[in-house]
Amino acid sequence: MSLLQRLSFNQMTADPWSLEQTVRNCSSSGVPYIAVWRHKLEGDAAKASAMIRREGLRVSSLCRGGWFSAPTPEERRNRVADNRLAIEEAATLGASVLVIVSGPANGQTLNDARATVLDGLLEILPDAEKAGVVLGIEPLHPMYAAERSVVVTLKQANDIADQLKSPAAQVVIDAFHVWWDPDVMQQIERARGKIAGFHVSDWPVPLPGILMGRAMMGDGVIELRNLRQAVDAAGYDGPIEVEIFNEEIWKTADDGLLPLIQRRFAEHV
């Protein structure tokens, strides 16, 4: 199978496009997978699912569940309920993976927030198992520890997956988030059999911003091919998502974007 047949377009790479436009563009460019964000579903996962299938695409993952930590027990319960809804939406979309971004400490201590993440995952795990959806625990880069994710290393995500002891608890590896880690190769190998996804983009130098600083593959310093080969060698042969948060790409996204991504993907991933 050619690597391009594993390409999944994460729709936040072209945020200005509607879901329908994204699906059509993927379809006409021969991109076989799409990664969908919940806020783009407009509350109707069934309608989105029908439209995606009509165009012959498959959904690599739904982004995102998680965000468990909250200052009050009531709010934490609401977060769990929302994760159950996300699992249902993933199942409706035929997405085998719900990406889990754990969320920030949000008023808790780091240790308490990390315990809350584990508790939240334990609560929703039976729902995921029943729905046939894998919870893909994604460590985010440590620069997001205060604002987006108290889970910041692949080791930590592997530890959580080990504690959950279920085929529905796996990890998602995003090159942008893990490339710097001296233990990354060892932790990729350790994740064998529980890798639910692999995401690519690049780290430009200098990094223009914390949230929107990602670059197109080949425009940065991440040794993407090394990482992809390590993930493959650890037994992963599923879709590879291109997820680039970059305002310039948002502004200029046109018919040339997907062909460019395909070229860069083939050259660098």
Next chain:
Amino acid sequence: MSLLQRLSFNQMTADPWSLEQTVRNCSSSGVPYIAVWRHKLEGDAAKASAMIRREGLRVSSLCRGGWFSAPTPEERRNRVADNRLAIEEAATLGASVLVIVSGPANGQTLNDARATVLDGLLEILPDAEKAGVVLGIEPLHPMYAAERSVVVTLKQANDIADQLKSPAAQVVIDAFHVWWDPDVMQQIERARGKIAGFHVSDWPVPLPGILMGRAMMGDGVIELRNLRQAVDAAGYDGPIEVEIFNEEIWKTADDGLLPLIQRRFAEHV
């Protein structure tokens, strides 16, 4: 001993101040230590040293050595030579520690750059031993991996120190760089007997920028007291450097800065 007697003012916290002004301000505020940057020495460490002693201050560390990786062997040799000069300057200043910031990959692969750092440290270690200066290997936050330091976790710094097997090879722990790490407490304990420094500032939310985004202690989310107590419990009782890179502080630095730092230090560290 009161905690304030361990306070060291890192002079980059008030970059617009000359070394002399910084020393006088520390002296008149009763700040016992200063951390000196090489580019502020104006090539005359002996003169700076005399001036610092005259005002009754001690030097907690000299910033910085390291930055070993380079695209050519010649440049790498130059870096080693510059580190030898830095060791001499530290000795002249009576600084027991030269802070080592390893530098970016700088055209090498990450693995090669990390090997270059180890090689560089091995080369300069005998000089450090002879001069009575400790090389304080400081892991930087992973968001600096591409531009400033291929050493990004305390585990990695501890691993390097273990490999060097010398009392002159230790680690420096900066709260801003390590607070997010799930293994930080374990690695602090592991660093027992080889902690050459502890630095504090804070991580504001949102982080305003990558390089100049640090905040005054108490204005962010870092659990500074927890970390300081862990470092103390691991046997460290030396100076604690306040190192804040923040343009607002640079702009407004006046006679009130050191008293403010002392208050925040006593309250939060």
